[in-house]
Amino acid sequence: MSLRGVAAVVGVAERAPQRYTADETNLDLLSGVAIDAMADAGIDRTQVDGLLVHPIGGLPGFVPATVAEFLGLRSRFAEIVDLGGATGAGMVWRAAAAIGAGMCTTCLCLTGTRRRRRRASAAASDGERAVAMHPPRSMPPKRDRSAQAEFDAPYGMIGANVGYALLATRYAHEYDLSDAQRAKVAVDQRRNANANPAAIFHDQSLTIDDVLESEVICEPLRMLEIVMPAAGAAALVVTAADRVVDAAQRPAWLLGAGEAVTHSSLAQAPDLGDTGIGVAARAAFSAAGVGPKDVGLASLYDCYTIMVLLTLEEAGFCKPGEAGAFVESNDLTYAGDFPLNTHGGQLSFGQAGMAGGMSHVTEAVRQIQGRAGTRQVTDLELAYAHGNGGIIAEQVGLVLGSHR
């Protein structure tokens, strides 16, 4: 069964990223954005019979059941998607697959997280105090018996900065890539964010010098090419082809999808230069019967600048080794010759947990629906959205279009 034209996204809602949220629970946050998405689609909750959510902090289990109860849904299909930053994109094709298989007709896809203010982490100069505050036995948590806790964490391979820096070093060894070329991605995306009132950095400008003068966190990556964690949420309503006419919004059709999941530890990735990124993208384009040159918007996962460059190349938007020159010679803004991450990307829009990855899908949907406001890409018919989880561990590519 091909997923091409089986279903379309007809409703979108977001809670704009912000640094912290107040006391709202994750469940209430997700419920709220779900209600907004159903309203956007003009679809009543009684018409929603599918539910996709991700693991939710504070809920140890029974997550879809709890969300269904809180939303008053009678789901005939409910599932957890656990693909890190690829979760949102992964939900879209799963919703279409469930619809195509007759398991449901209209599916909610929910992502997001709250974020509470914590005590600022100690800087290097406060090293002794930091070590005293975090005795060795507190990390990794005792219940974490994973191979990564055993063979990665003791070396400082904790969080994502180190992993993406390793990718950046390896890429720069294989090919030419300058710091300024990486910075160009962040700068053009910021110009997009300046046209998006929902972006967390909407009101702040950014230059290549700003990026290059920011602190080196993990060589070669600097502070301003690293995504900032935020709070927020995003929800989509995906519905069957024969229900699209009932929706209040124009459809953004799912035309092709691809997925690849290969490793957990970056040290065990099959090949740092030929990863699941390309596998997922090629599958998505092949299913849609189009190629990278046919799409008018690339909405590519950007936890770090280097991730955008790797994806441009592996997804086939440019040749191997040419990503640096490609971003340097193209205008990546919504008005440019290669519109990329027109919402600002997560780097400038904000990364609200799994809603960060979903933002690449919601932006592609809004652009295809013609609802992107002043940052609207003109005459857009096809968009490519890419999700990425872990340290390039989980990949999902989607081709979305205005016509079935």
Next chain:
Amino acid sequence: MSARPIPPVSALTEPYWDAARRGELTVQRCERCGQRPFPPRAHCPGCGASSLSWTPVSGRGTVHSYTVAYRAPHPIFALQLPLVVAIVELEEGLRMMTNIVGCDPEELEVGMAVDACFEPIDDTDMVLPVFTPIRGAD
């Protein structure tokens, strides 16, 4: 000695850490297909066999990639900055996450020849395999 997150050793991985205490790097090797899976596990990812035996490796390899962390990935590393985290590819073909020690960060290079060495973890009886450049290897 250095402060580290303490590896949660299991019965299956104990031989790896025991070997490290003796100053040896030992990994599993599949008796059926010859693959060397890492991290250690019960079943060979190449052929599914459960006959994985512990065999020493040379400890020599090359830096596949590296980064120099100037902000601690976790506060426990705050006194060890800059911290060099690397992926090393052993002569035998497997890759592991590690640190490069005894090397000026400026001298680091992808492809650099390195050799295993062993570093005790503070306040434990554990020893962590790390790597250091092989001098004069060029």
